[in-house]
Amino acid sequence: MKRRKFIQNASLSGIGIAVGSTLANCKPKEESNGENPVAFSSDVTKYPLVIATWNVPESTAKAWEVIDEGSSALDAIEQGCMVEEANEKGQSVGIGGLPDRDGKVTLDACIMNKEGNYGAVVCMQNIVHPISVARKVMEDTPHVILAGKGAEQFAVSVGFKREDLLTEASRKAWEEWKVKSEYKPIINIENHDTIGMLAIDKNGDISGGCTTSGLAYKMAGRVGDSPIIGSGLFIDNEIGGATATGLGEEVLKTVGSFLIVELMRQGRTPQQACEEAIGRIIKKSPNYNDFQVGYIAVNKDGETGMYSIHEHFSATVYQNGENTNIKSDFYNKS
Numbered sequence: 001m002k003r004r005k006f007i008q009n010a011s012l013s014g015i016g017i018a019v020g021s022t023l024a025n026c027k028p029k030e031e032s033n034g035e036n037p038v039a040f041s042s043d044v045t046k047y048p049l050v051i052a053t054w055n056v057p058e059s060t061a062k063a064w065e066v067i068d069e070g071s072s073a074l075d076a077i078e079q080g081c082m083v084e085e086a087n088e089k090g091q092s093v094g095i096g097g098l099p100d101r102d103g104k105v106t107l108d109a110c111i112m113n114k115e116g117n118y119g120a121v122v123c124m125q126n127i128v129h130p131i132s133v134a135r136k137v138m139e140d141t142p143h144v145i146l147a148g149k150g151a152e153q154f155a156v157s158v159g160f161k162r163e164d165l166l167t168e169a170s171r172k173a174w175e176e177w178k179v180k181s182e183y184k185p186i187i188n189i190e191n192h193d194t195i196g197m198l199a200i201d202k203n204g205d206i207s208g209g210c211t212t213s214g215l216a217y218k219m220a221g222r223v224g225d226s227p228i229i230g231s232g233l234f235i236d237n238e239i240g241g242a243t244a245t246g247l248g249e250e251v252l253k254t255v256g257s258f259l260i261v262e263l264m265r266q267g268r269t270p271q272q273a274c275e276e277a278i279g280r281i282i283k284k285s286p287n288y289n290d291f292q293v294g295y296i297a298v299n300k301d302g303e304t305g306m307y308s309i310h311e312h313f314s315a316t317v318y319q320n321g322e323n324t325n326i327k328s329d330f331y332n333k334s
């Protein structure tokens with residue numbers, strides 16, 4: 001485990017006052033002049049570390065607990081993501097996810113380990129934990145992606161139980177949506193959407209996962225960025241990792257998570273890389289007012305970054321024993 005006495009966390013300083021609550025956990029060595037990051041004198045360690053999109057303290061706490069017990073970042077990712085997948089109240093991940101326009105809940109997830117191996121399931125029904133099935137695809141098959149019925153059959157063959165994922169609340173929301181059947185991607189869900197998670201374990205090894213029910217009331221068969229390597233998630237254990245939330249079509253077109261990791265390889269901080277990846281979307285899509293995308297990233301040193309198109313994106317960071325929700329800086333200030 002790396003220990004540093006004085007830390008200048010360029011990524012967190014890059015997101016300005018929004019990180020006040022996290023930095024409050026550390027003792028400032030000197031006052032900031034408003035331009036330069038403050039140096040912190042403390043026993044702060046940069047990893048182990050867990051970071052996840054949105055305000056999901058129970059998920060990050062579970063992942064942290066797994067790492068703290070000495071298990072791998074990969075185990076932490078799986079178990080951390082499972083918490084949200086099992087949460088019926090979350091309508092964008094796992095059981096309780098909002099259905100497609102035909103009333104079917106279809107789930108997408110992927111996982112990536114420190115060796116750069118990857119597994120995913122897309123458009124899978126009736127299984128609560130797609131992140132675990134994705135891991136099984138990665139570890140127990142010669143393939144990387146299984147889709148639809150095939151993914152479900154595989155899951156059942158390795159011991160997962162079929163369950164109805166459409167809760168009463170989500171069925172009711174779908175019935176209400178059907179009255180007008182307006183297909184309009186929601187610009188932002190303030191506390192929750194796709195859960196992307198990155199973790200560094202005590203050995204400094206990085207893994208990541210991403211799990212979602214995708215766009216509410218999507219066309220049958222639609223798959224977003226979340227289960228697609230390089231778009232919803234990318235890990236390179238030599239460099240770092242990135243993951244995305246928001247309108248998957250935009251992330252797919254810019255291969256956002258791979259882009260962020262490659263930018264970090266070229267020397268950008270996680271914060272700079274997230275900002276540049278959002279910039280690529282802005283440049284390509286003049287209608288960016290109509291949708292939200294948010295990225296989080298971590299580098300090998302345990303520095304983090306996050307950035308979104310619009311306000312109200314946040315991430316939960318578990319580092320140094322503190323589990324903190326941090327508001328992200330964003331592009332659209334107008």
Ligand code: GLY
Nearest residue numbers: 214215224246248
């Ligand atoms: N980012 C999730 C999706 O678009 O499906």
